[in-house]
Amino acid sequence: MKSFAKRSALLSFAALAATLAGSPHASAENLFDMLFGGGVRHGPPSMRDGGYNDPYRRPAKRSEFPPPPNTRKAAAIAKITGPTYNTYKADPLVKVDFSSLSAAPQNAAFEPAQASDAFHESLASLADYDLRAEAANAKALIAYYGVNPGFIWVTDAEPNERARQAMRVLGDAATYGLAPQDYLVDVPAPTSVDPAERAKEMIRFEMALSARVLRYIDDAQDGRIDPNRISGYYDFPAKPLDREGALKTLARTQEVATYLESRHPQNAEYQALRVELEALKASEENEIVVDSKLKLKPGETSPELPKLLSLIARDLDDDMGGEYGEVLASLVTSETYVPELVPVIKAAQKKAGEKDDGVVGPRTVAALAGASKADRIAKVQYALEELRWHPSDLGDPRVFINQPSFSASYIEGGQEKLKMRTVIGKVANQTSFFYDEIEQVDYNPYWGVPQSILVNEMLPRLRRDPGYLDRAGYEVTDSRGKRIPSSAVNWGAYGAKIPYNVRQQPSEANSLGELKILFPNKHAIYMHDTPQKAFFQRDNRALSHGCVRLQDPRGMAAAVLGTSVDYVAGKLAKGHSSEKVSRKIPVYVAYFTAWPDLSGKVEFFDDVYGRDDRLRQALEAVAAVRGPVS
Known part of the structure; x- marks a missing residue:
C-alpha cells in the first residue's frame, strides 16, 4: 500500500506542479482546496462512492480518444447553488x-x-x-x-x-x-x-x-x-x-x-438545558455588557475598551494583579488601545484559554465578558426547541457532531470515549442539520466529485484546459460508465448539467484523505480525513464544502467499528476497501449554540451560520398566528 500511495501521490503532485507552473502565489493548502475541494455537499447518491468497481483500471491514453469536433454551441457559464433560507410561514389556525x-x-x-x-x-x-x-x-x-x-x-x-x-x-x-x-x-x-x-x-x-x-x-x-x-x-x-x-x-x-x-x-441533555435555563433566569445580569462584535487592534479606539478593561480589573488574581494592576489602574478608562495595554490583554487572553495574540475580537470578548444573560437564555431556549426535533432517546453508542463548537464526539456507555476537532462547511457551503445512522467505513476512498463542485469550481478551468483532470489523478466516465479522457470532452458545451461523472483516485493527495465514514443521506454529507491538517489549528473552522472533516479519522473509524486504531492502520495498508458497520450507531450532524457536556455543564458557542436568528423569526411567526387564546 505504501508504494501504491507514494506512486499515486508523486503522479498527482507532478501533474499539479506542471499544471500550476507560472503561478507563484499557489500554496499547498489553497491548491488542494481550489482544485479538489473539501467535502461533498449536494452530489447525487451515485457520486458518493465514485460509482466504479475497478479501482486499478488502466488509464486511457490521450491518443486513444481524439477530441470530438466542437459541434455544440458554447454553453453559458452557470452556477449550482445550495439551499436558501425562507421567511417562515406558520400554518393558520x-x-x-x-x-x-x-x-x-x-x-x-x-x-x-x-x-x-x-x-x-x-x-x-x-x-x-x-x-x-x-x-x-x-x-x-x-x-x-x-x-x-x-x-x-x-x-x-x-x-x-x-x-x-x-x-x-x-x-x-x-x-x-x-x-x-x-x-x-x-x-x-x-x-x-x-x-x-x-x-x-x-x-x-x-x-x-x-x-x-x-x-x-x-x-x-x-x-x-x-x-x-x-x-x-x-x-x-x-x-x-x-x-x-x-x-x-x-x-x-x-x-x-x-x-x-x-x-x-427524556434524555439527560434536555434536562441539563432546563436546569441551565432556570439558573440563568435566577441569576443577576452582568452589569458590564461589552459589544459582542467588538474588534480592536493595538492603536485603535473604541468606547467598549474601558468596559473590557474594567472586567479584567475586576477579575484580577494575585499573579495578574501584581504584574498589571498598576497599568490597569492608570489606563482603565482609556478608549485607545495603547501599547502599554497589549501585554494586559494578552495575559487576560491566556488566562481565559484563548490565543494570546493581543487582538480583541468576538472570541476574546466572549471569553472575558461572556454573552449577555438575555443572549444565553435565548440560546438555551433555542437548544430546547431544536432538541425536540430529535429522538427522545439519542441512542448509545452514538456520534454527535456539533457544528458551532467545531467538534465531534463518540459516546458509549454514557461516556465521551472520543472527542476531536472538526472542519465544517463554509458559510456559502453550509453543513446541513439532520441525523442519520452510520453504515460504512471506506479505506483509501475515491472522491466522487459532486456536480456543484464540478460546475462551480472545475468547469471554468476545464474550458481553458480540458485535460487537467487526466493529469491530476481524476477519472471521467459517461452516463454508461465508460471511461473517457478529460481531454476528449468538449467542456465548453455544458453549463449547469454535465453528463459525466468525475472521481479522484485514492492517494495521499485525495481530498478525502485516507478514510471516509458514510451515513448515506440526500445531502451527500459524511465524515472524512483531509490532507489539509493545518485547518484544525484555526479557531473558526467553517472551511469545507459541507462535509465534516475529522482531526482523528482513524480514532473515529475504530470507535464506530468497535475495533482498534491498529486494525484500521492494517486495513489502510492494504489499499482501497470498504467495511460495513455492524452496530446501530446514530450520528447527529447537529447545530446547537448552547449544549451541555456529559457532566451537565452547558457551554455556549458562536452562531457561525446565523441560524439562531432564523429560528427566532420562525418562532415569532408561530406566536403571531396563535395570538390571543380564545
Missing part, C-alpha cells in the same frame, strides 16, 4: 366545527370521567363558539368527542383533578423553554347560578382545554415549528402523534401531569 357533535348519537359504551346527559345537553352551546386550533388538533378534537361523548376535564359542573393537573403543567411551560401564553385557558369562576349558563361555560372550557393540551403535547414532542420550512439545510422527519389516542389516555388516567411531562424528550 382553523375554527373548530362542532356541528357534527350535536348530531352524533350517544355512545352508551363510553365511560370516561363523566359520560352523561349533561354533556349532550350542553353541546348546543358550542354552535356559536369560536375556538381556533391547529388543523390537525381541530380534526382530532371532533373525531375524539364524536366517538367518546363525555367530559375529560369536568365533574359535576366544575374543573376536576385532571383539569387542575393539566393547567398546572401548561402553566409551567416556560421551564421547558415554551411560551405559557400559547396554552392559556380561561377557567370559569364558580359564580354562575344559572345551570344552563354554567353548562355552557363548562363545555367550552372542556373543548378549549383539550385543544390546548393537544397543542402542548405536539409542541413538547415535535417542537413548535417545522424546521424543514426554514431551509433545505434542515432535514428532520416528523414524529407520529396519535392525537385521539392522547385524549383517550388522558380521559382514563389520574396521572395527567406525569403523562404530559413524558411527552418531552
Whole structure:
C-alpha cells in the first residue's frame, strides 16, 4: 500500500506542479482546496462512492480518444447553488366545527370521567363558539368527542383533578423553554347560578382545554415549528402523534401531569438545558455588557475598551494583579488601545484559554465578558426547541457532531470515549442539520466529485484546459460508465448539467484523505480525513464544502467499528476497501449554540451560520398566528 500511495501521490503532485507552473502565489493548502475541494455537499447518491468497481483500471491514453469536433454551441457559464433560507410561514389556525357533535348519537359504551346527559345537553352551546386550533388538533378534537361523548376535564359542573393537573403543567411551560401564553385557558369562576349558563361555560372550557393540551403535547414532542420550512439545510422527519389516542389516555388516567411531562424528550441533555435555563433566569445580569462584535487592534479606539478593561480589573488574581494592576489602574478608562495595554490583554487572553495574540475580537470578548444573560437564555431556549426535533432517546453508542463548537464526539456507555476537532462547511457551503445512522467505513476512498463542485469550481478551468483532470489523478466516465479522457470532452458545451461523472483516485493527495465514514443521506454529507491538517489549528473552522472533516479519522473509524486504531492502520495498508458497520450507531450532524457536556455543564458557542436568528423569526411567526387564546 505504501508504494501504491507514494506512486499515486508523486503522479498527482507532478501533474499539479506542471499544471500550476507560472503561478507563484499557489500554496499547498489553497491548491488542494481550489482544485479538489473539501467535502461533498449536494452530489447525487451515485457520486458518493465514485460509482466504479475497478479501482486499478488502466488509464486511457490521450491518443486513444481524439477530441470530438466542437459541434455544440458554447454553453453559458452557470452556477449550482445550495439551499436558501425562507421567511417562515406558520400554518393558520382553523375554527373548530362542532356541528357534527350535536348530531352524533350517544355512545352508551363510553365511560370516561363523566359520560352523561349533561354533556349532550350542553353541546348546543358550542354552535356559536369560536375556538381556533391547529388543523390537525381541530380534526382530532371532533373525531375524539364524536366517538367518546363525555367530559375529560369536568365533574359535576366544575374543573376536576385532571383539569387542575393539566393547567398546572401548561402553566409551567416556560421551564421547558415554551411560551405559557400559547396554552392559556380561561377557567370559569364558580359564580354562575344559572345551570344552563354554567353548562355552557363548562363545555367550552372542556373543548378549549383539550385543544390546548393537544397543542402542548405536539409542541413538547415535535417542537413548535417545522424546521424543514426554514431551509433545505434542515432535514428532520416528523414524529407520529396519535392525537385521539392522547385524549383517550388522558380521559382514563389520574396521572395527567406525569403523562404530559413524558411527552418531552427524556434524555439527560434536555434536562441539563432546563436546569441551565432556570439558573440563568435566577441569576443577576452582568452589569458590564461589552459589544459582542467588538474588534480592536493595538492603536485603535473604541468606547467598549474601558468596559473590557474594567472586567479584567475586576477579575484580577494575585499573579495578574501584581504584574498589571498598576497599568490597569492608570489606563482603565482609556478608549485607545495603547501599547502599554497589549501585554494586559494578552495575559487576560491566556488566562481565559484563548490565543494570546493581543487582538480583541468576538472570541476574546466572549471569553472575558461572556454573552449577555438575555443572549444565553435565548440560546438555551433555542437548544430546547431544536432538541425536540430529535429522538427522545439519542441512542448509545452514538456520534454527535456539533457544528458551532467545531467538534465531534463518540459516546458509549454514557461516556465521551472520543472527542476531536472538526472542519465544517463554509458559510456559502453550509453543513446541513439532520441525523442519520452510520453504515460504512471506506479505506483509501475515491472522491466522487459532486456536480456543484464540478460546475462551480472545475468547469471554468476545464474550458481553458480540458485535460487537467487526466493529469491530476481524476477519472471521467459517461452516463454508461465508460471511461473517457478529460481531454476528449468538449467542456465548453455544458453549463449547469454535465453528463459525466468525475472521481479522484485514492492517494495521499485525495481530498478525502485516507478514510471516509458514510451515513448515506440526500445531502451527500459524511465524515472524512483531509490532507489539509493545518485547518484544525484555526479557531473558526467553517472551511469545507459541507462535509465534516475529522482531526482523528482513524480514532473515529475504530470507535464506530468497535475495533482498534491498529486494525484500521492494517486495513489502510492494504489499499482501497470498504467495511460495513455492524452496530446501530446514530450520528447527529447537529447545530446547537448552547449544549451541555456529559457532566451537565452547558457551554455556549458562536452562531457561525446565523441560524439562531432564523429560528427566532420562525418562532415569532408561530406566536403571531396563535395570538390571543380564545
